Amino acid sequence: MSYLNDEQHKIVSDAVGKAELTTSGEILTVLADRSDGYSDVVMVWAAALSFTAMSIFAVVPVPFLNLWDSLIGGWSHEWTTGELASMTIGLGLIAFAATWAILQWDPLRFALIPAPVKTARCHNQAVKHFKVGAEARTHGRTGILIYLSMSEHRAEIVADRPIAEKVEAEVWGEAMVDMLKEIKQGRIAEGMAAGVRDVGFVLSQHFPRGDEDENELPDRLIEV
Secondary structure, three states, X not given: OOOOOHHXXXXXXXXHHHHHHHEOOEEEEEEEOOOOOOHHHHHHHHHHHHHHHHHHHHHOOHHHHXXXXXXXXXXXXXXXXXXXXXXXXXXXXXXXXXXXXHOOOHHHHHHOOOHHHHHHHHHHHHHHHXXXXXXXXXXXXXXXXXXXXXXXXXXXEEEOHHHHHHOOHHHHHHHHHHHHHHHXXXXXXXXXXXXXXXXXXXXXXXXXXXXXXXXXXXXXXXXX
């Protein structure tokens, strides 16, 4: 899924190119639709609701049995232990399948994912992208990644070790605020460009550009 057109991609790429004119730091930008499929979380919800349905049936079976009797013609009969066990298992399977199917709808699935889980998955994915695309890939190990995950509504900034040693993580807070302020208004490209400018300003203070510095990482925004 693509969120930005060519013109909007250019807004971010131009911001990266301009920011790197004043620093030896290399800024990599990644825009992701989501950081994870969360199939394990869906499985937990499905199993929990399946167990809940079976537990309710075990405690108050009469309404369920009356409903079943009405569906097969309204004749009641004595339920055997085997039939009750089959009904319990069947009810659990129906609840599991129904929950799994319903949670394929992204808005509901992401609404039911705990915030700490989304934050952790987003961070882990940002680190993976950083390791592949930026870590130790510059001469002075001055790569930094700005990662935005749309479905989780999360952003991460991950920096190479020399940057992290000089710049406290809290310093990137202003870049996050400026970036998310625009993104919340639907201006994704402008938000990422704002974050790039703030990151570039911080990097220029600690890692000013030298005469022999070269562009070692792509300026273009990567959508995944």
